[in-house]
Amino acid sequence: MTGVLVVDDDPYLLRALRITLRAHGYDVTVAEDGRAALLAAARTPPSLVILDLGLPDMDGVAVLATLRSWSQVPVLVLSARHGSADKVQALDAGADDYITKPFGLDELLARLRALRRRSLDDAEPTLVTTDAFTVDLGKRRVTRDGEDIRLTPTEWKMLEILVRNPEKLITQQQLLSEVWGPAYAKETNYLRVYMAQLRRKLEPDAGAPRHLLTEAGIGYRFMP
Structure with missing residues (x-):
């Protein structure tokens, strides 16, 4: 089962994503702030991470940069920030993809599938x-x-x-x-x-x- 770490400070969104992702066969761990997310990722390395940029204790980009110092797990950033500068900052910090709130669950699931396919393809194609x-x-x-x-x-x-x-x-x-x-x-x-x-x-x-x-x-x- 594919492990997904979902990091967001919105308890309603966390609950909705936990239910939806589990219904689609994912093993879901949740964290409501950056420190809890990094501890969870270190304790049980996930296969995918969904990371909100607006966290109460740390900026999501800082969480991403810390995570990238020891892990290459695929990260899908989600945020209510609509400016292209925020997207560029997250992608340059190591995010693999970006989705803006509000988003459709079908699109989120499709992006997760794409990230998972890439991570499973260990042999670089020629x-x-x-x-x-x-x-x-x-x-x-x-x-x-x-x-x-x-x-x-x-x-x-x-x-x-x-x-x-x-x-x-x-x-x-x-x-x-x-x-x-x-x-x-x-x-x-x-x-x-x-x-x-x-x-x-x-x-x-x-x-x-x-x-x-x-x-x-x-x-x-x-x-x-």
């Missing part, structure tokens, strides 16, 4: 296939309709980061720092230019991409 193109990470080769697609080194590096993290939201700052270096962390226009080039080369309809998606103001996500 071949990533979509209905439009295929990426061979080992050979550094991209094909579409059986033909090789030539990518520039920068295009390849961007694509590689995204396809190695399927369904995960990669922030603009992460991409800029990894592709161009920390000094370029604010040059978001670079990303727009190179993402447009990748879509023209790989997406059947560059104006309505299905695989290389933009999360406005935050980052990009690869959907297989």
Whole structure:
């Protein structure tokens, strides 16, 4: 049974999530503040964590940073904060995904399933296939309709980061720092230019991409 640690100071939400998640086969542990969450995670390491940012004793980002110092457990952050800056801060601190309150339980369950699939895939894929193109990470080769697609080194590096993290939201700052270096962390226009080039080369309809998606103001996500 998959163990889930739910961290939130709202007792009604905790109760609802405990009931819903248990009904879907999860083994649920709850914590109402950051210190209790860290103790619970250390005592019985969970398979997944649902973490609220607005906790009474610690900021959720601080809890996440502490957790990340000794665990790579997938973390889904949930919060009533709607600003993109809060989302970026949480993702850069190590969150794997983000959902904003109020949220639908179906969406929450779907995101948990996606996180669980990624965590179970211990062997890093060398071949990533979509209905439009295929990426061979080992050979550094991209094909579409059986033909090789030539990518520039920068295009390849961007694509590689995204396809190695399927369904995960990669922030603009992460991409800029990894592709161009920390000094370029604010040059978001670079990303727009190179993402447009990748879509023209790989997406059947560059104006309505299905695989290389933009999360406005935050980052990009690869959907297989």
